[in-house]
Amino acid sequence: MSRSLSRTPAITDVAKLAGVSVPTVSRVLTGSVPVSPERRERVLRAIQELGYRPNGAARALIKGHQSVIAVLAGATTRYGYALTIQGIEEAARLAGYIVMITVIEADDPETVSKTIDLALANPVAGVIVLKFDPAGIATVRAMPPGVPVVAVAGSRGSGVPHVVLDDTTAAMTATDYLLELGHRTVHHIAVPLAGRRSGRSAGWRKALERAGAEVPPLMEAGWDPHRAYEIGLTLADRDDVTAVLCGNDELAIGLLRALHEKGRRVPEEISVVGFDGHPLGALWSPALTTVQQDFVDVGRRAFGEVVAIIGKSQPPQNSSGTPQLVIRESSGPPPAARRR
Amino acid sequence: MSRSLSRTPAITDVAKLAGVSVPTVSRVLTGSVPVSPERRERVLRAIQELGYRPNGAARALIKGHQSVIAVLAGATTRYGYALTIQGIEEAARLAGYIVMITVIEADDPETVSKTIDLALANPVAGVIVLKFDPAGIATVRAMPPGVPVVAVAGSRGSGVPHVVLDDTTAAMTATDYLLELGHRTVHHIAVPLAGRRSGRSAGWRKALERAGAEVPPLMEAGWDPHRAYEIGLTLADRDDVTAVLCGNDELAIGLLRALHEKGRRVPEEISVVGFDGHPLGALWSPALTTVQQDFVDVGRRAFGEVVAIIGKSQPPQNSSGTPQLVIRESSGPPPAARRR
DNA sequence: GAGTCCCGTGAAAACGTTATCATCACTGCG
DNA sequence: CGCAGTGATGATAACGTTTTCACGGGACTC
Numbered sequence: 001m002s003r004s005l006s007r008t009p010a011i012t013d014v015a016k017l018a019g020v021s022v023p024t025v026s027r028v029l030t031g032s033v034p035v036s037p038e039r040r041e042r043v044l045r046a047i048q049e050l051g052y053r054p055n056g057a058a059r060a061l062i063k064g065h066q067s068v069i070a071v072l073a074g075a076t077t078r079y080g081y082a083l084t085i086q087g088i089e090e091a092a093r094l095a096g097y098i099v100m101i102t103v104i105e106a107d108d109p110e111t112v113s114k115t116i117d118l119a120l121a122n123p124v125a126g127v128i129v130l131k132f133d134p135a136g137i138a139t140v141r142a143m144p145p146g147v148p149v150v151a152v153a154g155s156r157g158s159g160v161p162h163v164v165l166d167d168t169t170a171a172m173t174a175t176d177y178l179l180e181l182g183h184r185t186v187h188h189i190a191v192p193l194a195g196r197r198s199g200r201s202a203g204w205r206k207a208l209e210r211a212g213a214e215v216p217p218l219m220e221a222g223w224d225p226h227r228a229y230e231i232g233l234t235l236a237d238r239d240d241v242t243a244v245l246c247g248n249d250e251l252a253i254g255l256l257r258a259l260h261e262k263g264r265r266v267p268e269e270i271s272v273v274g275f276d277g278h279p280l281g282a283l284w285s286p287a288l289t290t291v292q293q294d295f296v297d298v299g300r301r302a303f304g305e306v307v308a309i310i311g312k313s314q315p316p317q318n319s320s321g322t323p324q325l326v327i328r329e330s331s332g333p334p335p336a337a338r339r340r
Numbered sequence: 341m342s343r344s345l346s347r348t349p350a351i352t353d354v355a356k357l358a359g360v361s362v363p364t365v366s367r368v369l370t371g372s373v374p375v376s377p378e379r380r381e382r383v384l385r386a387i388q389e390l391g392y393r394p395n396g397a398a399r400a401l402i403k404g405h406q407s408v409i410a411v412l413a414g415a416t417t418r419y420g421y422a423l424t425i426q427g428i429e430e431a432a433r434l435a436g437y438i439v440m441i442t443v444i445e446a447d448d449p450e451t452v453s454k455t456i457d458l459a460l461a462n463p464v465a466g467v468i469v470l471k472f473d474p475a476g477i478a479t480v481r482a483m484p485p486g487v488p489v490v491a492v493a494g495s496r497g498s499g500v501p502h503v504v505l506d507d508t509t510a511a512m513t514a515t516d517y518l519l520e521l522g523h524r525t526v527h528h529i530a531v532p533l534a535g536r537r538s539g540r541s542a543g544w545r546k547a548l549e550r551a552g553a554e555v556p557p558l559m560e561a562g563w564d565p566h567r568a569y570e571i572g573l574t575l576a577d578r579d580d581v582t583a584v585l586c587g588n589d590e591l592a593i594g595l596l597r598a599l600h601e602k603g604r605r606v607p608e609e610i611s612v613v614g615f616d617g618h619p620l621g622a623l624w625s626p627a628l629t630t631v632q633q634d635f636v637d638v639g640r641r642a643f644g645e646v647v648a649i650i651g652k653s654q655p656p657q658n659s660s661g662t663p664q665l666v667i668r669e670s671s672g673p674p675p676a677a678r679r680r
Numbered sequence: 681g682a683g684t685c686c687c688g689t690g691a692a693a694a695c696g697t698t699a700t701c702a703t704c705a706c707t708g709c710g
Numbered sequence: 711c712g713c714a715g716t717g718a719t720g721a722t723a724a725c726g727t728t729t730t731c732a733c734g735g736g737a738c739t740c
Contacts, residue, residue, distance in 0.1 A: 023697095102429070284624075366728055395726050
């Protein structure tokens with residue numbers, strides 16, 4: 001099938017074997033200009049025989065950019081992150097793009113700038129930053145000018161175009177729901193803050209304030225379900241806690257485990273609401289009430305936005321995803337309301 | 341800080357501004373050849389002022405390859421896949437490489453070859469294929485010659501270098517454990533097969549045969565926990581099922597939910613063992629017994645292997661990861677043994 | 681003091697592709 | 711029959727960088 005050659009075949013080898021000029025081979029490959037059927041056939045045969053594959057670097061050099069989208073993220077395995085990346089990858093692949101993933105380990109300026117340099121050392125067409133955490137925020141801030149960049153975030157922001165998942169509204173919806181059930185207030189175990197005035201924790205606070213409910217101190221659990229479990233062990237001993245909104249479903253599951261161990265019944269004694277719509281949450285006992293976010297879609301939208309910026313075309317309608325409250329078994333009226 | 345320029349600055353602009361030749365700028369950037377401190381200083385200042393960033397495509401063109409590793413995978417969000425990718429990315433970033441992710445949607449030849457073409461249209465230094473499923477197998481088979489490629493798999497294979505996670509041994513360990521507890525046999529809900537003679541299902545079968553136990557028909561659940569849930573609903577009505585080994589933890593959780601709904605007690609009536617070591621499994625009630633695999637490590641090893649192939653150096657000691665049985669609450673002796 | 685070596689430097693070539701331009705043959709029209 | 715128009719083709723330039731080569735000057739050796 002493929003002739004042996006000391007080096008990987010280049011377009012000149014194909015041209016020589018097919019008995020045509022180099023540009024003609026290029027024209028067959030790109031299809032930009034018609035080529036006579038007879039020559040086209042010879043070229044294709046030569047390509048086949050040599051196992052020729054166009055050099056992407058040379059193409060990128062002359063085209064001025066490459067079909068590569070860089071994704072910068074603080075993590076890749078957490079549910080929301082992984083799904084967003086999935087959406088980006090899917091949309092990119094369908095459009096003939098490839099995604100590069102680079103993890104930002106920390107939010108200190110040196111790490112951030114080193115990571116950005118590493119990513120931009122490659123010829124990228126555009127950048128998508130997952131601005132879900134402090135590392136993401138620092139990255140957006142440190143991005144050099146001139147690079148097409150889009151941020152995916154839980155709320156709108158300035159500086160670069162943002163594609164948002166309305167976390168604030170989502171948290172308000174969930175909090176309102178619990179208040180309407182009769183809970184006097186809602187406690188909150190938070191994921192790392194991505195901005196004081198917006199995001200999940202802000203929505204929770206806003207909903208409580210609007211309802212005139214007491215705002216209990218926010219409990220930070222990082223990203224670790226075990227930390228939420230520990231918090232849950234202390235929470236289980238308190239009578240004043242009847243509803244807890246968790247920053248994500250993993251934390252909610254850690255909390256559920258702690259309440260279960262302590263013999264607290266959910267939702268009879270305490271209601272628990274998660275965040276994200278993790279598929280395993282539905283399989284818990286009790287099945288987890290959660291606020292579902294369409295991460296895959298936000299990933300797709302982010303890709304569309306980047307492509308629009310690159311192509312200088314009008315960006316697609318920048319609708320923010322509408323979060324959906326999925327009521328399952330882990331939430332209900334507080335004990336006081338039940339006694340009535 | 342940075343001068344305005346109609347186009348993105350190239351090395352010639354830096355050279356002109358610094359008053360040196362183009363190669364001198366290159367020498368400052370690469371550090372390959374010493375440059376006098378005074379000129380070096382001027383060059384660095386010019387780079388700073390222009391906001392210059394070397395063009396990766398041009399570099400890749402002349403170097404013959406790029407510091408990019410392509411990862412081809414059947415999925416990115418499933419626990420094992422995501423962790424393996426995390427390990428690859430981490431090791432790659434530390435070595436100054438970056439990873440490209442491409443998902444193989446299906447295992448038909450056309451999809452596979454189109455996806456490979458898309459990935460290899462970029463100048464990649466090497467390829468890592470996640471051979472965890474049929475799509476991965478088809479991809480390894482369809483890889484064109486001449487590209488450095490490493491497969492990550494649940495068992496050894498031929499053709500290309502494999503970095504393995506010993507699924508067969510892992511499944512045997514889990515099955516042996518259940519048999520030793522006194523179960524007459526072990527049922528199995530399988531993830532999609534990645535080879536008949538090896539992998540998780542093969543280890544399960546091998547352990548049963550070696551122990552002279554009956555081998556019940558294998559139940560395929562794909563990757564969907566809900567499918568495992570449905571299987572669990574039917575399993576719950578059967579008295580002969582006392583132990584179930586699941587192809588991964590997500591399936592095990594689906595099964596647990598079904599058993600819970602049907603009022604079957606775990607582990608008193610039925611033991612359930614999962615696979616992977618998913619962190620949420622520990623938070624279930626009952627906490628899930630599982631076989632933990634070090635996916636992050638296998639990802640790191642795969643990267644090391646690819647780099648070794650590229651550099652033609654000796655590959656690092658190719659130890660296969662040792663799976664670890666983590667006994668928690670979801671497994672125990674069968675009802676018969678308990679009555680004794 | 682003359683020859684040799686080494687170090688820093690710049691000019692030019694090279695990487696593999698696509699874009700631009702000119703050329704040539706052919707067709708269609710007057 | 712002549713001319714304009716069209717369509718396919720090849721020569722050449724261009725992309726931005728690194729590598730190779732040659733050169734000049736200073737330090738060292740004998």
